[in-house]
Amino acid sequence: MSVLDELYREIILDHYQNPRNFGVLPEASRQAGGMNPSCGDQVEVMVLLEGDTIADIRFQGQGCAISTASASLMTEAVKGKKVAEALELSRKFQAMVVEGAPPDPALGDLLALQGVAKLPARVKCATLAWHALEEALK
Numbered sequence: 797m798s799v800l801d802e803l804y805r806e807i808i809l810d811h812y813q814n815p816r817n818f819g820v821l822p823e824a825s826r827q828a829g830g831m832n833p834s835c836g837d838q839v840e841v842m843v844l845l846e847g848d849t850i851a852d853i854r855f856q857g858q859g860c861a862i863s864t865a866s867a868s869l870m871t872e873a874v875k876g877k878k879v880a881e882a883l884e885l886s887r888k889f890q891a892m893v894v895e896g897a898p899p900d901p902a903l904g905d906l907l908a909l910q911g912v913a914k915l916p917a918r919v920k921c922a923t924l925a926w927h928a929l930e931e932a933l934k
């Protein structure tokens with residue numbers, strides 16, 4: 797395993813074991829959820845919008861390491877961002893893991909999930925929270 801693969805693996809494990817922004821957001825103004833029956837992942841994404849800014853975001857649910865880490869990394873990546881910026885990040889992330897597009901450095905720690913592009917069975921795990929986010933921001 798390369799040093800970079802090792803680092804990515806550690807980031808995924810860290811976010812799986814200590815998910816960020818996990819729990820209920822009582823003041824949420826938007827909410828959406830999703831399921832990935834093939835793996836058993838469930839996620840609920842709660843967003844507090846102030847104007848067109850994601851002032852706060854939290855997620856709940858249960859799932860595998862990939863789905864939990866992806867949701868956790870997502871909340872960190874989009875918190876404080878404008879809706880349009882979050883949707884752009886979602887597009888870049890999905891291009892990376894679904895289409896195997898060259899990773900955009902703007903994705904930051906989300907780059908840790910780029911290996912998912914080579915694991916077709918896990919793509920839905922990685923995109924679950926992002927689909928819920930897009931639904932919540934509609």
Ligand code: ZN
Pocket residue numbers: 832835836837859860861862863920921
């Ligand atoms: Zn999964």
